[in-house]
Amino acid sequence: MQEIAVKSIGPITVKLVYGDVTRYKADAIVNAANKYLEHGGGVALAIAKAATGGDPIKYIEISKKALKEQIGRNYIDHGDVVVTPALKLEEIGVKYVIHTVGPICNGRWNNSLKEKLYKALISPLKKADELGLKSIAFPAVSSGIYGCPIKDVIKTFLEVVRDF
Numbered sequence: 369m370q371e372i373a374v375k376s377i378g379p380i381t382v383k384l385v386y387g388d389v390t391r392y393k394a395d396a397i398v399n400a401a402n403k404y405l406e407h408g409g410g411v412a413l414a415i416a417k418a419a420t421g422g423d424p425i426k427y428i429e430i431s432k433k434a435l436k437e438q439i440g441r442n443y444i445d446h447g448d449v450v451v452t453p454a455l456k457l458e459e460i461g462v463k464y465v466i467h468t469v470g471p472i473c474n475g476r477w478n479n480s481l482k483e484k485l486y487k488a489l490i491s492p493l494k495k496a497d498e499l500g501l502k503s504i505a506f507p508a509v510s511s512g513i514y515g516c517p518i519k520d521v522i523k524t525f526l527e528v529v530r531d532f
Contacts, residue, residue, distance in 0.1 A: 375526070382529050384522070390418035393461045395501035397454070398492045400509040401467040403443040405431040405450065411507040415465060419455040427455070431467065444469050447487035449495045464499065466492040470510030477520045485510055485521065489528040 369387035376382075389397055389411060399415045401407065407416040407428050416424035416431075434452045435444065444450060446469060454462040468491055471484035488509055496504045506525065510516040 378530075382526065388414070389505050389507045390414055390457065391460065392505040394503040394505040395462070396464040396466050396492070396496055396499075396504045397457065397462055398504060398506045398509070399465050399467045400507050400512070400514075401431075401444070401450075401469050403445070403469045405435050405444070405467055407431065410513045415457075419452075419457050419465060421456050427452075430455075435467075446471065446484040447491050449491045451495060451499070463501070466495055466504070468492050468509065470514060471516065472514045473510060473516035475515050475517070477517050481516065482520070482524055485516065485524050486528055489525055490532060493528065493532050 369385050369392060371383055371385050373384040374382070385392065397415060399412050400410065401412050405428065407413050407424050413424055416427035420426045431450065431452050435442065435450050438450050439448055444467065450467040452465045452467065454465055468488045470488040471481045473481050489506070492504065492506070508518060508521050511518045511521045
């Protein structure tokens with residue numbers, strides 16, 4: 369892990385770290401999921417593999433069951449979260465995976481996309497607080513496969529932390 373920047377916002381310390389989120393020791397890891405929790409690529413697939421020791425199908429089943437139990441339907445919207453056990457990630461101290469879904473930008477950026485990303489980022493923080501967690505690791509939600517500009521993702525994340 370390579371620490372790139374540290375910023376204190378009120379009582380919260382935010383660390384911008386370059387590395388594999390599945391190897392970061394935190395109480396929870398946020399999964400940048402698709403709305404059906406299918407974990408087919410990107411960070412979602414990496415987390416599913418790490419949580420199960422290489423069997424993402426097993427984690428998809430666990431996630432879909434949790435989705436139905438916690439949300440009551442087969443998809444999540446921007447602002448919804450689903451919590452699943454960390455399974456093998458518990459070996460490094462992770463207790464939960466908190467699934468959220470960010471917007472698909474395809475290189476675009478506007479206020480509607482920012483609002484969706486804001487919801488996708490603040491909801492895991494609220495859930496972590498509700499669960500009494502002390503640390504949470506976020507990937508750069510929507511910046512990979514979903515194509516949101518990384519500078520806008522980081523700026524929105526810092527706004528979320530400030531507002532939280």
